[in-house]
Amino acid sequence: MAEWLYEAGIGENRAALVSRGGIWKARIELEGTSPRVDAVLEARLVDKAAKLIALDGGGEALCDHIPKAVTQGAKLRVKITREAIPEPGRAKLPKAVPSDEPLSDGPTLLERITATRLPVRTLRAHEPDALEEAGWSEVLDEAITGEIGFAGGALRLSPTPAMALFDVDGNGPLDTLAVAAAHAVARAIERHGIAGSIGIDFPTLSGKGARNAVAEAIDAALPQPFERTAVNGFGFLQIVRRRLRPSLPELLRADPVGAEARAELRRMERLPPPPPTTHMVTRNVARRLAQQPAWTAELARRIGGTTEFISARD
Structure with missing residues (x-):
């Protein structure tokens, strides 16, 4: 029977729809993904000709079907129809349409897979690695x-x-x-x-x-x-x-060092205790982890000890 495997990781959440021992759908939600599809947000019209709006809380989006009565600089409420798409150079902006729905953040990855009505199994680091077993x-x-x-x-x-x-x-x-x-x-x-x-x-x-x-x-x-x-x-x-959010290849290729760093944290979280005092990684990964102290602090909380990430050139 098909089921979703879900994992709340460090820096990202992961889900895989598994059936007959293989992965049919693989999804990653990066930490801080915003705005999400179906989020309803307040915004301000920046450039009507370019359909450009500024979202409350930061960031810009492109908005279709702006009412004629909404003038440049005016406030409006919008619903996100497509998330930002990473590309070399500059990401494609999110897309939106005017909305009168209540404000919301849009469904998370966990909420989206739960809405499929298929069973959802939340994975823990101390359990056998069902994600890895599925590929x-x-x-x-x-x-x-x-x-x-x-x-x-x-x-x-x-x-x-x-x-x-x-x-x-x-x-x-x-x-x-x-x-x-x-x-x-x-x-x-x-x-x-x-x-x-x-x-x-x-x-x-x-x-x-x-x-x-x-x-x-x-x-x-x-x-x-x-x-x-x-x-x-x-x-x-x-x-x-219909395109709603980045594909897995777009997401990982946009930041390969970040993807490698998060994968390394996942492996570390699954090592049997006690945690090592040092762990060898590539220079780029060591640099990225040094730039993300919240990630390494969360790892220390989860494994019950601090690990220093070092590279061969340290």
Whole structure:
């Protein structure tokens, strides 16, 4: 039976939908994520032409459907429809629409998975590592490297500002490879929470029947709602899904050192007592942890002792 595994980590909260021993969905909520989807906040209109608003509590967003009566500098209440999306250079701003709903912070990761009505099991550090047993590290490695294997071939995922791109590679008959790849892409999209515009470069298929079989495989394997094109003569198919928040690859690639540091804290939390007085990490991770004293203080509270993180160059 499918169940959510949830872990309140240091610097991030984690959840994985596990079924038949594998992870079907992996989600990470970074500490301090704000504003969240469905949050209702007060704001001020900064630039009506650019649809730019300033959110109470800090930060900016883009707001669609601003009423004509709202003038520049005026206050308005908005609902967040998309969280900020990290990109090289500058993140895409959150999106919002005017709202008259009561003020709220928007649901947390735990509240979102609880709302699915599937069982939720909260994990503890002293228990067997159910996340790791289901393949958590492998999923994170997929997100960071973009290398995703499947029976008979492999996918290479490349997130770009315009779209997420999947390249298909493998051996054997191209028709069979393309259909298998379609199922693998659908599972990867769900597993990593990929949305927005998604392009898939399948092998070039000669017949219309083979191209239709690939499109039908996408329809069967990827839950609605989404829109897609047909597979064109060059083997390219595009999918569009509503984008609410960053995908796992976008989140981890935006700050790989932070991701590595939080993963190291997770490993440390699970070491049997007594905690080590020193622990060797990379120089970048040691620097990041020194910049996050609240993380190391929380680790000390959880493991009952202070550990100094050192690097080989210290």
